[in-house]
Amino acid sequence: MLEHFPFYLSLIVIIVLLIMLANKIKVAYPVLLVVAGLAISFIPGIPVIRIDPELIFIIFLPPLLYEAAWAISWKELWHWRRIIGSFAFIVVFFTALSVAFVANHFIPGFSLALGFLLGGIVSPPDAVSAGAILKFVKVPRRMSSILEGESLLNDASSLIIFRFAMIAVATGQFIWYEAALSFSWMLIGGVGIGLLAGWLFMKAHKYLPTDANMDIVLTFVAPYMMYITAESVHSSGVLAVVSGGLLLSNKRHSFLSSTSRLRGVNVWESLCFVLNGLVFMLIGLDLPEITAGLGDVSIWAAIGYGALITLTLVIARIISCYGAVFTTLIARNFITVADTRHPGYRSPLVIGWTGMRGVVSLAAALSIPVKLDNGIPFPQRNLILFITFIVILLTLLVQGLTLPFLIRKVKLPDFDATISEEEADLQIRQQLSAHALGYLRTQYATQLNEHAFLQQLARKWEDNSALQLDNGITTAGKAVYIDLLAQQRQWLLLKNSREKTFDEEIIRKHLVYIDLEEEKLRFL
Structure with a gap:
């Protein structure tokens, strides 16, 4: 051998x-x-x-x-x-x-x-x-x-x-x-x-x-x-x-x-x-x-x-x-x-x-x-x-x-998708941002007024733009963001279980995005 x-x-x-x-x-x-x-x-x-x-x-x-x-x-x-x-x-x-x-x-x-x-x-x-x-x-x-x-x-x-x-x-x-x-x-x-x-x-x-x-x-x-x-x-x-x-x-x-x-x-x-x-x-x-x-x-x-x-x-x-x-x-x-x-x-x-x-x-x-x-x-x-x-x-x-x-x-017919993959992806982005923004404003209203990072996060979700994290994030702000990510994850899993015809691959992609966001916090 x-x-x-x-x-x-x-x-x-x-x-x-x-x-x-x-x-x-x-x-x-x-x-x-x-x-x-x-x-x-x-x-x-x-x-x-x-x-x-x-x-x-x-x-x-x-x-x-x-x-x-x-x-x-x-x-x-x-x-x-x-x-x-x-x-x-x-x-x-x-x-x-x-x-x-x-x-x-x-x-x-x-x-x-x-x-x-x-x-x-x-x-x-x-x-x-x-x-x-x-x-x-x-x-x-x-x-x-x-x-x-x-x-x-x-x-x-x-x-x-x-x-x-x-x-x-x-x-x-x-x-x-x-x-x-x-x-x-x-x-x-x-x-x-x-x-x-x-x-x-x-x-x-x-x-x-x-x-x-x-x-x-x-x-x-x-x-x-x-x-x-x-x-x-x-x-x-x-x-x-x-x-x-x-x-x-x-x-x-x-x-x-x-x-x-x-x-x-x-x-x-x-x-x-x-x-x-x-x-x-x-x-x-x-x-x-x-x-x-x-x-x-x-x-x-x-x-x-x-x-x-x-x-x-x-x-x-x-x-x-x-x-x-x-x-x-x-x-x-x-x-x-x-x-x-x-x-x-x-x-x-x-x-x-x-x-x-x-x-x-x-x-x-x-x-x-x-x-x-x-x-x-x-x-x-x-x-x-x-x-x-x-x-x-x-x-x-x-x-x-x-x-x-x-x-x-x-030329196989595609019975599966009522909307294109790009449209489904945009829909998830918009709905996920709206869900997280609503949770942030209702559950963390005081912290939102006190922390610049959370205000930046809210603006990011408002216009669905890319989040630019900096090293100035506080421990309290990081804890709030982790909880928000957990809420997003639970929302995605719930949507996947409720909507039987929605493509799970799109859901999984956004679950990976959330995992990556959480992983980035380890280096901030």
């Missing part, structure tokens, strides 16, 4: 350079990283990379899921809960079922149980790939919210399918009532453990004498504790991290200081930047080891099987997207749905094309044991590994490179 340390350092430098190039040429960086890893693996003398699945599941997956849970809007997640739930569970199961029948029919030696195993591996789309692509094109807010929410939950559902299929392959039988009980425990236990752990960490942040550095360290510990605890009692570690992360994210302003929030965002963004880059680079570097284990299956036949499964995944997802629209059109006659407007044919097509696969699929495939408990080699293990790699490569290259073109070509 130590002798290869310079190689791993150079990989990080290469990753940074490739992501710079990806941003320059407006290509999703996972595509370049996988291709670069594949190219590097053929250079003579390059160390052979053997990816330990436990490394990905334990080291990589919890922090990446946790960061995604902190980034997503709980309001948007709840608003689109039905469509997100159907994509994360029903569509994943339908996709796995489709792969199972296709593999059983067309790939020699594949039983239905092995087909389900393969389906569980390749069914979840990768959130990082879709997110990296969508940042180069403008899509309606609802679409990005659905994709983000789906990506948080589909890993859990696919890994549950994978576990049950592993049991069926190993034992040769499938007892439905035992599977139902196990499935229920994985869901309920995972969510329960995540919420309990999240609550405990929230209390630790709130009542222990922590500073910003300690708070950030605790946020690193949290996802690993949630994941390991849940997995140790055979429930879903993924759901534990997601549920715990959502709880802490939604309550962050009640237990973290502005300093902890601002520093934490920067640290976590840097960490996940490195982790995501390493994962996709390692996918490409691992190809020689995967290819070497194909045995009697020719490389071209294996590529053909991979292309067939990829086509099955794409078709199943597109069918599911249009099926979801059809179901919503029927359901709106009986229940209240998130939106009654018809999305047309374009939106389901784009969502159906966002099915790039990635790290979870590869980790699941690598976690297949080499031998069964009775010592017999695990059937078709090497072919499953190779097919998984081909699926990842093809979906990243074909769908990843063509998705921006497709989005621009179909």
